[in-house]
Amino acid sequence: MNQTFQISTDKSRLDIPMIHQFLSVEAYWCKGIPLETLQRSIENAMCFGVFCGEHQVGFARVISDFATIAYLGDVFILPEYRGQGLSKMLMTEVMNHPDLQGLRRWILLTGDAHGLYRQFGWTDLAKPDRWMERHDAGVYAGDGRR
Numbered sequence: 001m002n003q004t005f006q007i008s009t010d011k012s013r014l015d016i017p018m019i020h021q022f023l024s025v026e027a028y029w030c031k032g033i034p035l036e037t038l039q040r041s042i043e044n045a046m047c048f049g050v051f052c053g054e055h056q057v058g059f060a061r062v063i064s065d066f067a068t069i070a071y072l073g074d075v076f077i078l079p080e081y082r083g084q085g086l087s088k089m090l091m092t093e094v095m096n097h098p099d100l101q102g103l104r105r106w107i108l109l110t111g112d113a114h115g116l117y118r119q120f121g122w123t124d125l126a127k128p129d130r131w132m133e134r135h136d137a138g139v140y141a142g143d144g145r146r
Helices: 016-026 035-043 086-096 114-118
Strands: 005-008 046-052 055-064 069-077 105-108
Touching: 005 086, 016 035, 016 055, 016 069, 046 086, 055 086, 069 086, 086 114
Parallel strands: 069 105
Antiparallel strands: 005 046, 046 055, 055 069
């Protein structure tokens, strides 16, 4: 059976419960993310949904000033749809989006998809000694009070 896939930046099409289920339960980078936090992150970002008909099967989120920098995050394809080139299709759409052209820097964090991103020109940090972070890996654990 030949399936047709489409990518959309229309936030009204996003399946928030599916996105939340995947990110809060299956994604190593944000396990336990509260629904309200996810909703706020979607409201304040450019989002890309991958659809098979009306059924959402993938997602990516870009945080940007649309002039100089963009952060790519929360990229996933549901496991049952992997191996069909959808990650490459999604990355092509993200990297070619007209509002995301001419940026000086793109950044992302990945633990396991380096090969995918390298196909789109991403490299390891040239000067990692210049980068700093403030990271709270347990922010979604417990009662939320820190």
